[in-house]
Structure formats: C-alpha cells, structure tokens
Amino acid sequence: MIQQISHMTIFVPDQQAALDFYVGVLGFELKMDMSLPNGFRWINVSPKGQSDLNIVLAKPNLGPRMTEDDRQTLLDLIGKGAFGAAVFKTADCRATYAELKAKGVEFTMEPTEQFYGVESIFRDPFGNWFSLTEPKEVVTPPAA
Numbered sequence: 001m002i003q004q005i006s007h008m009t010i011f012v013p014d015q016q017a018a019l020d021f022y023v024g025v026l027g028f029e030l031k032m033d034m035s036l037p038n039g040f041r042w043i044n045v046s047p048k049g050q051s052d053l054n055i056v057l058a059k060p061n062l063g064p065r066m067t068e069d070d071r072q073t074l075l076d077l078i079g080k081g082a083f084g085a086a087v088f089k090t091a092d093c094r095a096t097y098a099e100l101k102a103k104g105v106e107f108t109m110e111p112t113e114q115f116y117g118v119e120s121i122f123r124d125p126f127g128n129w130f131s132l133t134e135p136k137e138v139v140t141p142p143a144a
Contacts, residue, residue, distance in 0.1 A: 007054040018057040079127040093118035093134035
C-alpha cells in the first residue's frame, strides 16, 4: 500500500539559480546538496515544516536515454510553463502573495476567491508554475 509521496522532481536548467529561488526567495529548507561522481548534482529542498517531502531540483538529463534534441525540447516546454509542478498551501494567500511579489516572484494570477478557497498562480524563474492556495475548511462544490 502506498502511504505518502516522499520525493517529487522539478526540472530546472540551472540548479544553483533554482536553489537560490526555492531557498532564498520561497524560504524552503535545503535538505541535501550533493555532487555525485558522474557529474550529477542531487539537491533536495522542502517547505519549512514539511520535512517528509523531498523536492528534487534536477537538471533535465536522463543519460543515454535522452538525446540532446529531447533535452532541448524538454527545456523549451518547461520555459513555456507546460508542466504544473505543485500546489502549495498557505494560511494567508493574500499576505504570501504580497511577500513573494515584493521579492520579485512572477505571478500569473492574483489571489482570487474560488469555491475551495483563495488561489493565486506563480512561476519559478524557469517557467514551472505553482498554485498557492488558502483552502477553506469546508468546501462546497458549485452546483452542476
């Protein structure tokens, strides 16, 4: 039986810039930054208070299974925001929005009331997008 998600991957073309963004701007905790002998750098971060979730900041490189053309296609798709990476929960969406916006985070949707709570959408410097939500305690779906 599956019990929980332990790791998820966010593809980034520049791991140092990603580390600066996720730790320096979003305030995530650095859990691991290790260089491996094969030239691969393994970076794990997690939102503060959620140490059981490892977010791997990985360069798109699947070794011999991925051609350079495939790698470039993946980078292009990331840059266009083709991949939704995660939904982050916050106690106050509007305050978190204001804090991150002041730090230069690019938002594509301001905090908006939804039937499930308040939501805004932002992107990392590479094009990955994230939902930032302040969920309601009781969710009543709209009538069909």
